[in-house]
Amino acid sequence: MRRRHSRHILLFHLFLFCLFLVTSSAIHAQSETPADTAAVDTAKVQIEPPTSVVVTDHKYDDADALELTWVPSVNDRVPGGKVVGYTVFRSINEREFEPLQELLPGSNFYLDESLYRDTLYSYYVMAYSRNDSARSVATEPVSPQREWLHVDRAWLFVIALLISISVFYFISAAKKGEDLFIRKIAGLEAVDEAIGRATEMGRPILYIPGILDMDDVQTLAAITILGHVSRTVADYDIHVRMPVSRSLVMTAARETIKASYQTAGRPDAYNDDMVQYVTDEQFGYVAAVDGIMVREKPATVFLLGAFFAESLILAETGNSINAIQIAGTARPAQLPFFIAACDFTLIGEELFAASAYLSGEPKQLGSLKGQDVGKFVAMVVIIIGVVAVTLGQAFDVAFMQEIFDALTYVFSTQ
Amino acid sequence: MITGIVGAVFVLQYFIPHWPFSKMNAWFSDWFSIVAAFAIWLGALNLMKISAQKVVGRKEDWGYALVIIFSFLLIVIPGFAGGQGYREAGTFFSWLYEWAYTPLSSTMFAILAFFVASASYRAFRARNLEASLLLIAAFFVMLGRVPVGDILTGFMPVGWRLSDLASWVMNYPQAAGQRAIMIGIALGLVSTSLRIILGIERSHLGGE
Numbered sequence: 001m002r003r004r005h006s007r008h009i010l011l012f013h014l015f016l017f018c019l020f021l022v023t024s025s026a027i028h029a030q031s032e033t034p035a036d037t038a039a040v041d042t043a044k045v046q047i048e049p050p051t052s053v054v055v056t057d058h059k060y061d062d063a064d065a066l067e068l069t070w071v072p073s074v075n076d077r078v079p080g081g082k083v084v085g086y087t088v089f090r091s092i093n094e095r096e097f098e099p100l101q102e103l104l105p106g107s108n109f110y111l112d113e114s115l116y117r118d119t120l121y122s123y124y125v126m127a128y129s130r131n132d133s134a135r136s137v138a139t140e141p142v143s144p145q146r147e148w149l150h151v152d153r154a155w156l157f158v159i160a161l162l163i164s165i166s167v168f169y170f171i172s173a174a175k176k177g178e179d180l181f182i183r184k185i186a187g188l189e190a191v192d193e194a195i196g197r198a199t200e201m202g203r204p205i206l207y208i209p210g211i212l213d214m215d216d217v218q219t220l221a222a223i224t225i226l227g228h229v230s231r232t233v234a235d236y237d238i239h240v241r242m243p244v245s246r247s248l249v250m251t252a253a254r255e256t257i258k259a260s261y262q263t264a265g266r267p268d269a270y271n272d273d274m275v276q277y278v279t280d281e282q283f284g285y286v287a288a289v290d291g292i293m294v295r296e297k298p299a300t301v302f303l304l305g306a307f308f309a310e311s312l313i314l315a316e317t318g319n320s321i322n323a324i325q326i327a328g329t330a331r332p333a334q335l336p337f338f339i340a341a342c343d344f345t346l347i348g349e350e351l352f353a354a355s356a357y358l359s360g361e362p363k364q365l366g367s368l369k370g371q372d373v374g375k376f377v378a379m380v381v382i383i384i385g386v387v388a389v390t391l392g393q394a395f396d397v398a399f400m401q402e403i404f405d406a407l408t409y410v411f412s413t414q
Numbered sequence: 415m416i417t418g419i420v421g422a423v424f425v426l427q428y429f430i431p432h433w434p435f436s437k438m439n440a441w442f443s444d445w446f447s448i449v450a451a452f453a454i455w456l457g458a459l460n461l462m463k464i465s466a467q468k469v470v471g472r473k474e475d476w477g478y479a480l481v482i483i484f485s486f487l488l489i490v491i492p493g494f495a496g497g498q499g500y501r502e503a504g505t506f507f508s509w510l511y512e513w514a515y516t517p518l519s520s521t522m523f524a525i526l527a528f529f530v531a532s533a534s535y536r537a538f539r540a541r542n543l544e545a546s547l548l549l550i551a552a553f554f555v556m557l558g559r560v561p562v563g564d565i566l567t568g569f570m571p572v573g574w575r576l577s578d579l580a581s582w583v584m585n586y587p588q589a590a591g592q593r594a595i596m597i598g599i600a601l602g603l604v605s606t607s608l609r610i611i612l613g614i615e616r617s618h619l620g621g622e
Contacts (some may be wrong), residue, residue: 044579147430160421160604167608180506214607215446217603220610227617247457248450256617277457279594283522293474309526316529330599332592336562341529341535349602353618363614371605 047082048074049134050108050125055142063117063146068110070136073127076105082129088112094141115144155410167370174366177285182365187326187344188357194324195232198299202241205229206298208289208314208327209253210305211282213246219332222305223252224355225343229255229302234264242275243287243292248275286310288318293352303327303342304351315341328354329360339369419609462486489515551587555580 006038021289050070058065068088076083083105089097100123101110105326115121118395120141127134176179185312190386207229209222226242233240240257244250253275261270293301302310303325304363309326311334318325319341328346346354349371356364385407392400420442429436461482468479492507493500500507541547557563558580567570610617 019524050440060431061429062433064436088447134542146432148430150429153429160425162603163604164608167605171614213446213450217606221606224615224617244457246450247455247460248452250457250460251453256605277460279461280454280457281519283519287518287522291478309523311528313526315523316533319533330602332595332599335595336532336537339554340533349598349599350600352602355606355615359617364609367609367614373600374601374604379599 005078011390014299036086046132047076047134048128050086050127051135053122053123053125053136053139054140055121058111058113059154060147060150061369061387061394063144064115065111065113066115066121066144068112068125068139069121070108070125072108073314083127084130086130087126087128089126089135091138091141093120094122095140095408097122117146118143120372147152153413156413159377159411163371163374167367170369170373171366172362174362174369177362180362180365180369182357182368184351185346185357186241187328187346187350187351190324190326190344191229191358192232194209194231194300194302194326195236195238197324199236199238201299202238203299204241204296204321205300205302206235206289206293206296206318207242207243207302209242209249210303210307211245211285211310212306213391214248214252216306218245218306219249221328221330221351223249223256225304225351225358226253226300226314227256227260228355228358229263230260230373234261234266234269237266237269240274241292241296243278243285243289244275245280245282247277250275262405263408267410276316282308282310286313293317293321293323298323299319303329303338304346304354305329306331306339312337312341318342381411418611418613421607425607425611458486524615551583555583556584 050073052069055069056067056069058067072086073083079241085105086107087099088101088103088110090100091097100112112121112123115175120143121142122139124138125136160320180409185315195205207226208217209226210216210404212219214220220413222357230240242253244253254272257274258267258270261267278285292298293314294317298321301314301323303314303318304327307314308331311329315325315338316326326344326346327340327342328351329335329338330351332348332349335345353368356368385404388400390406391397392404423435423438424442427438430436445477453460465479465482465486467473468476473479482541489507489510490509492505496502496505496507499505501511538545538549540549540553555574558568558576558578563576563580599600606615
């Protein structure tokens with residue numbers, strides 16, 4: 001009986017031992033399976049190379065760029081593909097290939113810039129998976145070519161030429177004494193009135209030429225208007241204050257005001273400190289100008305030039321001190337702020353027209369008339385384009401669509 | 415003459431990609447940067463001169479001039495003393511930039527929000543027909559740009575809700591007006607450039 005009992009115990013222990021072995025091996029197997037499978041899977045991630053690698057000359061440059069295109073690897077054309085990226089390799093003058101640029105999966109284009117003429121360049125593209133790579137066939141060696149004319153911009157050249165010819169024509173017509181009608185610009189008509197107000201109140205004029213440098217045409221326009229304003233200021237013998245955010249603007253503005261005072265016959269009244277450099281920093285400049293406005297309370301504020309986020313801060317501060325404000329900019333995003341906060345606003349082209357308008361010189365007024373021809377052409381083309389695209393799409397008239405496509409091609413900039 | 419030649423070259427280089435025109439834009443830009451870099455000393459010295467004159471002469475608001483001189487020296491001296499790595503994290507210059515300049519600059523920018531409110535209040539007063547149209551358009555655009563606009567008009571079919579109306583106003587009347595302004599600006603630029611290149615306009619050079 002005891003022997004039988006001990007045999008049962010032995011069998012039970014044996015069963016437990018087997019159970020332990022089976023369970024532990026199962027657990028072991030379970031814990032190892034994903035990694036092992038992954039290892040097996042990864043080992044299998046072989047990829048196909050990119051194909052159809054073509055190198056072509058980059059059009060309309062000075063022989064300093066080549067364009068490389070290819071068809072991505074087959075493994076990159078399916079969702080969740082195995083390609084993790086590409087590397088472009090380049091050989092110069094048939095020497096050894098060297099890695100040039102790493103690109104993201106899905107890439108099929110690379111523009112190689114800063115090359116040299118009379119140098120041979122050859123390329124191949126290598127696709128990568130996590131643990132594999134496949135390279136394309138290398139291209140034949142090619143040299144970048146240079147062109148004399150940017151043919152895609154030919155129509156733009158023609159349009160610019162036509163507008164320039166019309167400007168020349170009206171300048172010469174004005175020189176001959178032809179009477180040219182120029183519409184009244186309220187903001188410019190108010191310049192003398194605004195200066196007169198400052199004179200009556202015995203307070204200074206604040207002139208702000210934007211926050212860009214002399215390489216921006218809006219700043220140039222602001223400085224040209226300054227010439228006319230400062231001439232009147234010199235006549236009226238009032239103080240003009242001009243804080244600027246660029247050193248070159250400071251120098252140019254000083255020269256302009258000095259010339260105006262000399263023209264007005266009052267060189268002794270000119271003072272270099274009329275124009276003061278503050279800082280290049282946008283909001284530092286705003287803080288300084290706001291401070292000047294609040295402390296000195298100018299009667300008239302001119303805000304002419306290139307403005308950004310500071311436009312409304314300046315204009316609202318000027319409004320809060322009850323200054324008469326004449327603003328103008330060619331940045332459409334800032335125009336609503338000036339219109340809301342200023343008494344007069346020169347909208348875009350009016351800023352550029354201001355100098356010619358204020359001078360009243362026939363030559364300058366002729367140039368304004370010339371740009372009206374450009375406006376007329378733009379109006380005609382817009383009307384034709386609207387009619388063509390409307391008829392083309394509403395009634396499926398192919399001819400009209402072709403007219404619209406032709407106009408789009410001619411007037412698009414490349 | 416110099417203005418005329420440089421202006422003509424800038425026009426030509428846009429249409430001629432061949433050397434030397436291809437490089438001229440970059441050359442002129444480099445020259446401008448070099449001149450501007452030297453000119454900044456003119457500006458800085460002018461700022462110091464005017465501020466110092468105010469402090470020494472105890473002129474009106476001379477206290478502000480003292481703050482300018484102190485702030486100028488406070489940022490310039492660590493900048494020069496820090497050598498090439500003056501902007502690296504941990505330097506005094508970087509600390510000043512991060513904890514003095516940036517908050518001050520952000521504060522000035524933040525004031526814009528209040529000015530937008532006051533300017534909008536004045537601009538949207540229905541004084542005449544144009545201002546009334548502006549008020550109505552602005553009301554619908556602002557309401558259409560926030561979720562409550564679509565909640566209020568949720569009963570309307572898609573395409574007729576306030577967000578759609580706001581998009582329509584922005585994409586058509588607003589875009590058309592803005593493009594008209596852009597065309598005018600482009601033509602004004604051509605005309606102004608020609609006046610400067612031809613020497614008809616010389617006010618910016620101190621001439622007539």
